[in-house]
Amino acid sequence: MNSDNDPAPRITACPDGPLLVRGDIELVSGTGEDIPRRRKTIALCRCGASTIKPYCDGTHKLIKFTTNSAD
Numbered sequence: 001m002n003s004d005n006d007p008a009p010r011i012t013a014c015p016d017g018p019l020l021v022r023g024d025i026e027l028v029s030g031t032g033e034d035i036p037r038r039r040k041t042i043a044l045c046r047c048g049a050s051t052i053k054p055y056c057d058g059t060h061k062l063i064k065f066t067t068n069s070a071d
């Protein structure tokens with residue numbers, strides 16, 4: 001839930017990397033359970049190779065994950 005002092009949530013697709021999520025959002029699993037956040041800004045894996053999904057662990061660099069420039 002946003003307060004008046006919080007900026008609107010923002011998701012940034014990093015070239016050849018994760019989705020950076022900034023702002024106050026709820027992160028929920030596929031079964032509807034809350035996934036705890038430890039930081040205000042989080043990186044979500046979009047390469048599929050992270051060992052700590054849904055978070056990015058940097059493995060995208062090891063597997064040379066690439067995205068289209070428009071992603």
Ligand code: FES
Nearest residue numbers: 045046047056060
């Ligand atoms: S995007 Fe970083 S490990 Fe998948």
